[in-house]
Amino acid sequence: MLLLMCLSVWAQHSSAAEPVLRACGHPAAPPMSWDQDGQLTGVCVAAARRAFAAVGLTLQVEPPTPWARCLRMVETGEVDVNLCGFSNDKRLEHAVMVEPPVGHNEAVLIVRRDSALVYKSWSDLNGLRIGMGRGVSFGEEFDAYLAQHTQFDIALSEAHNLQKLLLGRLDAVVTARHAGQQQIRAIGCEAQLRMLPGKVVDGPLFMQISKHSKHLGVLPQLTAFLKQPAQIEWVQGQQTRFETMYAQLHPPMQPKLCGR
Numbered sequence: 001m002l003l004l005m006c007l008s009v010w011a012q013h014s015s016a017a018e019p020v021l022r023a024c025g026h027p028a029a030p031p032m033s034w035d036q037d038g039q040l041t042g043v044c045v046a047a048a049r050r051a052f053a054a055v056g057l058t059l060q061v062e063p064p065t066p067w068a069r070c071l072r073m074v075e076t077g078e079v080d081v082n083l084c085g086f087s088n089d090k091r092l093e094h095a096v097m098v099e100p101p102v103g104h105n106e107a108v109l110i111v112r113r114d115s116a117l118v119y120k121s122w123s124d125l126n127g128l129r130i131g132m133g134r135g136v137s138f139g140e141e142f143d144a145y146l147a148q149h150t151q152f153d154i155a156l157s158e159a160h161n162l163q164k165l166l167l168g169r170l171d172a173v174v175t176a177r178h179a180g181q182q183q184i185r186a187i188g189c190e191a192q193l194r195m196l197p198g199k200v201v202d203g204p205l206f207m208q209i210s211k212h213s214k215h216l217g218v219l220p221q222l223t224a225f226l227k228q229p230a231q232i233e234w235v236q237g238q239q240t241r242f243e244t245m246y247a248q249l250h251p252p253m254q255p256k257l258c259g260r
Contacts, residue, residue: 021215023048024062024070025083028133028158030182031242032103032205033083035064036249043238044084047102048207050234052081055221066156068135077212084205089140094211099223101204102235106177107138109196110184112165117172119196125150128171131161138174138201146174158183166192166258174200178243186250189258 025033025040033042040061052059062070062079073079075094086105087097111117118124122145129151136158137143146152153170155161161173162183175183177199184193209216225231 019056019215020058020060021052021080021213022060022062022078023081023083024065024073024079026067026070026085027064028067028183029176029179030246030250031178031239032105032176034246038063040064040083041242041245043235043242044102044205044207046238046242047235048081048083050231051207051222051225052218054225055218057215057218066135067133071135074208074210077210080210080213080215082208082210084207086137086139086203087206087208088137088143091137091208095208096211096216096219097206097208098219098226099206100226100232101206102226103205103239105179105203105205106199107142107174107201107203108177108180108199110162110165110173110175110180110193111171111196112168113192113194115171115194117196119198119200122149122200125172125200127151129153129169131155131164131170131173133158133161133175136175139203142201159187162187162189162193172196178239182243182246182250185247185252187258188252190252192258 025044027035027040031042033040033044045061049059059081070082074082082095084102085091109119125146126149130146131153132146134154134156153164155164158175158179161170164170165173166189177195180195184190209219
């Protein structure tokens with residue numbers, strides 16, 4: 001009995017001492033991260049789990065939550081890690097960007113098939129009704145430009161923006177290229193919506209650690225691991241893997257808005 005009691009105390013102590021970090025991410029940005037049956041999955045999730053495991057830490061990924069809520073939890077230190085996102089001045093105030101980036105994405109414009117919009121520069125957006133998801137940022141400068149020069153419309157989610165676009169309540173939606181392609185296909189609206197050529201912003205996606213986290217000391221080890229050629233190649237392979245997975249799990253729907 002004494003032995004059993006000692007083993008029980010040892011097990012409880014070991015469990016309590018195990019270093020665990022909490023993380024959150026974007027719930028609708030496939031293939032980088034998305035809500036799959038109440039759990040976050042995607043390139044950023046897999047890359048973060050692998051990187052932190054390599055430095056002896058366990059990553060506890062929180063259930064999907066609105067993107068703005070995730071960013072707020074990183075800001076306050078309620079979670080340690082934002083799985084990945086663009087860097088901007090506001091995020092740099094409360095989080096550290098982990099080098100090198102775990103992905104790369106472009107901000108693009110989605111319009112209706114019958115749109116006459118031709119995009120060459122930000123000035124082409126002046127006066128237009130432009131939608132973007134709440135909490136989404138493509139850099140301080142671009143965000144400020146939209147707020148000053150367009151009829152900027154922030155919706156709860158990217159899906160809500162696409163619905164507004166289909167109903168003619170927006171002229172264009174700004175979103176990440178990969179996520180936009182997947183969402184248009186998944187909602188079955190490829191005949192009604194199109195992505196304009198060119199990009200409005202181009203930037204890397206960084207794993208981000210809250211400045212309140214007690215695990216900031218692992219940054220050098222994380223960077224060293226992520227810079228390994230084998231790890232860089234592995235991350236690149238995950239992009240194709242999760243694009244295929246998302247397409248298989250989300251076959252095109254036939255909603256009333258996009259009925260053929």
